[in-house]
Amino acid sequence: xxxxxxxxxxxxxxxxxxxxxxxxxxxxxxxxxxxxxxxxxxxxxxxxxxxxxxxxxxxxxxxxxxxxxxxxxxxxxxxxxxxxxxxxxxxxxxxxxxxxxxxxxxxxxxxxxxxxxxxxxxxxxxxxxxxxxxxxxxxxxxxxxxxxxxxxxxxxxxxxxxxxxx
Amino acid sequence: xxxxxxxxxxxxxxxxxxxxxxxxxxxxxxxxxxxxxxxxxxxxxxxxxxxxxxxxxxxxxxxxxxxxxxxxxxxxxxxxxxxxxxxxxxxxxxxxxxxxxxxxxxxxxxxxxxxxxxxxxxxxxxxxxxxxxxxxxxxxxxxxxxxxxxxxxxxxxxxxxxxxxxxxxxxxxxxxxxxxxxxxxxxxxxxxxxxxxxxxxxxxxxxxxxxxxxx
Numbered sequence: 001x002x003x004x005x006x007x008x009x010x011x012x013x014x015x016x017x018x019x020x021x022x023x024x025x026x027x028x029x030x031x032x033x034x035x036x037x038x039x040x041x042x043x044x045x046x047x048x049x050x051x052x053x054x055x056x057x058x059x060x061x062x063x064x065x066x067x068x069x070x071x072x073x074x075x076x077x078x079x080x081x082x083x084x085x086x087x088x089x090x091x092x093x094x095x096x097x098x099x100x101x102x103x104x105x106x107x108x109x110x111x112x113x114x115x116x117x118x119x120x121x122x123x124x125x126x127x128x129x130x131x132x133x134x135x136x137x138x139x140x141x142x143x144x145x146x147x148x149x150x151x152x153x154x155x156x157x158x159x160x161x162x163x164x165x166x
Numbered sequence: 167x168x169x170x171x172x173x174x175x176x177x178x179x180x181x182x183x184x185x186x187x188x189x190x191x192x193x194x195x196x197x198x199x200x201x202x203x204x205x206x207x208x209x210x211x212x213x214x215x216x217x218x219x220x221x222x223x224x225x226x227x228x229x230x231x232x233x234x235x236x237x238x239x240x241x242x243x244x245x246x247x248x249x250x251x252x253x254x255x256x257x258x259x260x261x262x263x264x265x266x267x268x269x270x271x272x273x274x275x276x277x278x279x280x281x282x283x284x285x286x287x288x289x290x291x292x293x294x295x296x297x298x299x300x301x302x303x304x305x306x307x308x309x310x311x312x313x314x315x316x317x318x319x320x321x322x323x324x325x326x327x328x329x330x331x332x333x334x335x336x337x338x339x340x341x342x343x344x345x346x347x348x349x350x351x352x353x354x355x356x357x358x359x360x361x362x363x364x365x366x367x368x369x370x371x372x373x374x375x376x377x378x379x380x381x
Binding site: 016017019020023024061063064066067070071103106107110111112114115117122125126128129130132134157160161164 | 177181183190193194196197198199200203206207208209210211212213214215216217218219220222223224225
C-alpha cells in the first residue's frame, strides 16, 4: 500500500466515522457538553494510531473496532469526571443549541410538517415522542390498539421524512 | 427501502428505553450500518424538534378537530351503545306519531264567515261628508276613494234602512224622492261598504250620524 493510498483511507475513515463518533459521544455526554468535540478528536487520533501500530487486526469490523475505542474513551471520561465531581454529568440530549445550519433548516421544515399533520397523527406523535409514553400507554390514551399507534407514528414519520433531506 | 431489523431500536435508543445490552448492541450496529446511522440522525432531529417545539403539535389542535368527529366523541361519551339504540328507536316512533298519526286526527280548521260589520282586509273607509249636522238635506254623500275597480254600497238609515244604492264613484247624489223623505230635525246615519270586482267585501266604514237642523 502506498503512502498516498493510506492517506486517502485515513481521510475516508474520518469523513465516514466522525459523525458517528460525535453522535455517540454527544448522546453519552449531553449535547451541550463543551468537551464533546475535543473528546471526538481524541478518539479519532487514537483510532488512527491503533491502526498504524497494527493494533487493529481485522478480527472484527472497522466499525466495531471504532465503536469499542469510543465506548472505552467515554467510560474513561465519565470515570474521570466522577472522581472530580463525584457523579457523572447527566446526559441531556435535548434541547441541543449546537444545531448546524443544515439541521436548523430541516428542523424548520419538520416543524411545518408537524403542524400540517392531521390531529390523529399529531396526538400520537405528541404522546409518543414528547410525553414519551409507551406504545401501549399511547394506545390506551387514544383508545386504539397498540398496532394502530405504530401505524400512526410510522405514517407521520413518513410524511415528515418527505419534507427533509439528510 | 430495505429495512434493517435494527431500525426498530431507533426510537428505543433515542428515548433511552433500551436495556444496557440492547443499547450496546445497537450502538455497535450503527457504527457498522450507515443506513441505520442515517435514519438514527434523521429520527434524532425529528425528536429534538418535537422536544424543542411541542407547540407545533399542540397549537390549534382544538380548532382542527372536525365538528362531526367531536360530536361523535361527545355523543359516544353521553350514551352507551344500548342507550344509543333506544334513543334512535324512540326518535323514530316520535316521528311516526307526529307525521303519520297526528294529521289524521286533526280537527278541521274553522271556516270563517263574515258578518256585515266585518272586513276582510282590515282597511276601512273614511267618510267625508256629511259627518256633522247639516243646515239642509244633503244633496250628495262623499267618502275617501279606496282604489280602482271597487264598488261602493251606500246605505242611509233613520230608524231603519231608508235607502241603499251602489256606485263605482266615491260620491253619490241622492235621488229627489229620497231627499223628500228626509226631514229637518231628524237624525240620520249612513255607512259605506266596499266590494272588490269579484264581490268580496273588503272594507266597511263606521256608521256616521248627522242631523238636519230645524228651519
